[in-house]
Amino acid sequence: MKNQNIPKKILHWYDNNKRVLPWRKQVSKKQMQYFTLVSEFMLQQTQVKTVIPYFNNFINKIPNLKKLSTVNEAKLLKCWEGLGYYSRAKNLKRTAKKIIEEFSGNLPSTIEELKTLPGIGDYTSRAIMAIVFNKSIIPLDGNVERVLKRIFFLKENSEITKHNINKKKSFFGSSNRAGAYAQAIMEIGALLCKPTNPLCYECPISKSCKSFKRNDFRLKSKNKFNKIKYFEANIYRNQNKYLLIKNKKFKFLKNLLIFPMKEIKKNKFDISVNKKINIKMSNMDMKIVLNKKSKFIKIKNSSLLDKKNIKDQILPSFTKKIFNSISNYL
Numbered sequence: 001m002k003n004q005n006i007p008k009k010i011l012h013w014y015d016n017n018k019r020v021l022p023w024r025k026q027v028s029k030k031q032m033q034y035f036t037l038v039s040e041f042m043l044q045q046t047q048v049k050t051v052i053p054y055f056n057n058f059i060n061k062i063p064n065l066k067k068l069s070t071v072n073e074a075k076l077l078k079c080w081e082g083l084g085y086y087s088r089a090k091n092l093k094r095t096a097k098k099i100i101e102e103f104s105g106n107l108p109s110t111i112e113e114l115k116t117l118p119g120i121g122d123y124t125s126r127a128i129m130a131i132v133f134n135k136s137i138i139p140l141d142g143n144v145e146r147v148l149k150r151i152f153f154l155k156e157n158s159e160i161t162k163h164n165i166n167k168k169k170s171f172f173g174s175s176n177r178a179g180a181y182a183q184a185i186m187e188i189g190a191l192l193c194k195p196t197n198p199l200c201y202e203c204p205i206s207k208s209c210k211s212f213k214r215n216d217f218r219l220k221s222k223n224k225f226n227k228i229k230y231f232e233a234n235i236y237r238n239q240n241k242y243l244l245i246k247n248k249k250f251k252f253l254k255n256l257l258i259f260p261m262k263e264i265k266k267n268k269f270d271i272s273v274n275k276k277i278n279i280k281m282s283n284m285d286m287k288i289v290l291n292k293k294s295k296f297i298k299i300k301n302s303s304l305l306d307k308k309n310i311k312d313q314i315l316p317s318f319t320k321k322i323f324n325s326i327s328n329y330l
């Protein structure tokens, strides 16, 4: 199904339709490395439209790699507040520091070296190789995966393995505008080949697409079930002040402020007198019982937070959700 014109068609469409994104601005080569690094970290598990204001604010407050390598943690987390997955912010700073100290301030230009940087794995290293170093690599994100599944009408479990989908990338061939080309393919997935109602009549590769020919766009995905876990959170309140602890116990939200909580068994969860809340995390659905406590106790790593100061605090959205949910009943 290889077609010499595919890169030409895709790039032509991209040049006329790509989104204006702040990290695509024309800047110096050095600054482009920084923009790519920050945007790729932010885009891990977060959608483009959510990332845009965070990216602008981040670049405003921390304008270059050098500043990032020495920024204090409070400022770093404040800039990241609300984006979630805070370990990404910490890894981004560690990566900046390592680039300054070990790579003379320049992003390393091999996948192997890039993967030695904290928070950079398979996908991000490939995205950087394509975007920053113009290498002929197409990183496999959800968008590219969907486009390939549709082009080749991949439906069977044996067809939708990562290995097979990676092999199918050869359909795209290559271009000497490798960075733009990789982004163009991802952009087709994001703007045209959407999960539902793909815009095939605008698609530059519809003639090569089996799903288009068959008018069947259903996607087969591997079933991923989030684990349900049960927790009990204690809400210690004294007038307007609430007790929060720096989380050392759970792997998620490490070192961030949460209400004191513990995991409980399912059969302990169904206590009808209490308030409950469901919160989805990346790999689990949390069901949390909220227990009102009137007496304060001493807890290690705890601090008191005045409700009216919530806005100025670095709080994960997880804790803010609980705050919002208790405000009506406490």
Ligand code: SF4
Binding pocket: 147, 150, 151, 192, 193, 194, 198, 199, 200, 201, 203, 204, 205, 206, 207, 209, 210, 211, 212, 217
């Ligand atoms: S023709 Fe439609 S289904 Fe096929 S790749 Fe384009 S947008 Fe996706």
